[in-house]
Amino acid sequence: MGISTGLTLLAIFASNAAVGDLIYLSDYLGVPSGSAATAANPPYTSLPFGALPYGFGADCPGTFASSPIQFQDAGSFAKGIGEHPFQFASKRIDFSLAALRIHTTRDLAVFTARVGVDYPTSVNNNGGVFTVLVDGVVQSQVAIAGRSSPSIPVAISVVGASTLSLITDHTGQYNSNHMCWADASITLIGGPCPADLTGDRLVDDEDFSIFAYAYNLLDCADPAMPSNCPADLNRDGLVDDADFPLFVVPYNDLLCP
Ligand SMILES: [Ca+2]
């Protein structure tokens, strides 16, 4: 079920991408908000090293709990990712930033989250280490002793990076150990660049060929049209002569603002 759900989420996200200042990574686990993940969901995420495909929560603590993430010192959070390391010691989600980048017209800048152990669904001798990798290099490592320990904010640059990995390892009791990345998100910088149809912040020949393909199809309702009809730059349902100047001016400039 993961792929179709992911595409639905993607369509919702893509329509909002140009106006938002951040994206929530829980929208890319490929399961509905409030649900525990039951399968790996490429292309946004993968579960490497033989990680078991469950125990990840979208906007919830993970595993079977559907309640919001809640830290004793910081209240509850509408968005976030829960990881349940369970007896297998380590949970890891790899986000493909390249895959995410195609669906925003701005630059991915900084990963931010508040890490802690979910208070209602964990016990006090749960706890562990939260590790953030960018392109396989450790950028942050934070230990939380248990659900009564203060939550801690993390902020890591992902500018120009390909992969963001969120790893939890339990050091305490593993049963009901719900280690959470509350508000896990990536802030966006730079101006919107809708003529960049490939998400690489350049408006070049690659974008031109995508635009030309859409221009020949004309109608956004054509089944062959790319999802969400990105070449329809004035959003009137057609890719036609009205869109052409909106494409060709940034094409001449090459660089996004
Ligand atoms: Ca481009």
Ligand SMILES: [Ca+2]
């Ligand atoms: Ca149009």
